[in-house]
Amino acid sequence: MDVQINSIVGRKSYHCDILFRVIDIQQQGGKKVAILHGEDYRLIADAPFEDLVQPDPAERSKRTAESRSLEEQSYELFKQDIQLLKEKREYESTNGYKEELSYFQLPGRVLHLDGDPNYLKKCLNLYEKIGVTVYGIHCYEKEMPYKIGSLLDQYRPNVLVITGHDAYSKSKGKKTDLNAYRHSKSFVRTVIEARKKVPNLDQLVIFAGACQSHFESLIQAGANFASSPLRVNIHALDPVYIVAKICYTSFMEQVNVWDVLRNTLTGQKGLGGIETKGVLRTGMPYKPIEDE
Incomplete structure (x- = not known):
């Protein structure tokens, strides 16, 4: 089997339940071991070469579809949700459609730190489709705590996303032990550093975590939303849906946690959070400047 960097593989010991991309190949104890990133889930893993199998093209195409x-x-x-929010704001801004008022909206700025450049690209494409202003930064998880302060100063976002890859390892400790997770400790430290800059949970809304992350520690550190309450895998795009819902909800309203989670691909097993205000602000009048 010709496994190389960027090969798509499954793990025989897990019945190929998740497809991974090989991102590194190492020698460990005289054996070749592949470092794996989930293709659609924010999971990091490693596996000996003898446990890897390459899916046939038909199976891979089926899973992709x-x-x-x-x-x-x-x-x-999600688009239906956003349309309802827009109609509600239009109704309120025009006094129940009784007045002809022109208005504009400021949905806030997002700073998205991602440990995976491929996932970041996917997320940025979705942000663009949804219409959210975002600054995307590829940053390895262990570097995030050291870079977050200057990035917040530079971009001054309303919403911060801290994500990448993670995994819980039973051999390293209990699920309550932060040291048993691949990158949860780095995510927690990054949230703590961000809260030193902006302590108020409504002035900077934070989503943090990846697959199987230590949810409780992330919330206690100051995240508004995090993964993963039941230590399950989360989809690569789930953070975008959470953030977009916050961006399109008025700062005068609270974001209902269930409303945020219901249209994600993972749901409440993999995602959770606390009551949080939206960040959208509506202004008026809207007067486009005409060229003389």
């Missing part, structure tokens, strides 16, 4: 179908369903449901 199923994943894209789920993503499209989630996107369509």
Whole structure:
């Protein structure tokens, strides 16, 4: 089997339940070991070469089609939510459609730190489709705590996303032990550093975590939303849906946690949070400047 960097593989010991991309190959104890990133889930893993199998093209195409179908369903449901929010704001801004008022909206700025450049690109494409202003930064998880302060100063976002890859390892400790997780400790430290800059949970809304991350520690550190309450895998695009819902909800209103989670691909098993205000602000009048 010709496994190389960027090869798509599954793990025989897990019945190929998740497809991974090989991002590194190492020698450990005289054996070749592949470092793996989930293709659609924010999971990091490693596996000996003898445990790897490359899916046949037909199976890979089938899985890709199923994943894209789920993503499209989630996107369509989200668009319906956004349309309802827009209609509500229009009704309120025009005094129940009784007045002809022109208005403009400021949905806030997002700073998205991602440990995976491929996932970051996918997320940025979705942000663009949804219409959210975002600054995307590829940053390895262990570097995030040291870079977040200067990035917040530079971009001054309303919403911060801290994500990448993570995994819980039973051999390293209990699920309550932060040291048993691949990158949860780095995510927690990054949230703590961000809260030193902006302590108020409504002035800077934070999503943090990846697959199987230590949810409780992230919330206690100051995240508004995090993964993963039941230590399950989360989809690569789930953070975008959470953030977009916050961006399109008025700062005068609280974001209902269930409303945020219901149209994500993972749901409440993998995502959770606390009551949080939206960041959208509406202004008027809207008067486009005409060239003389």
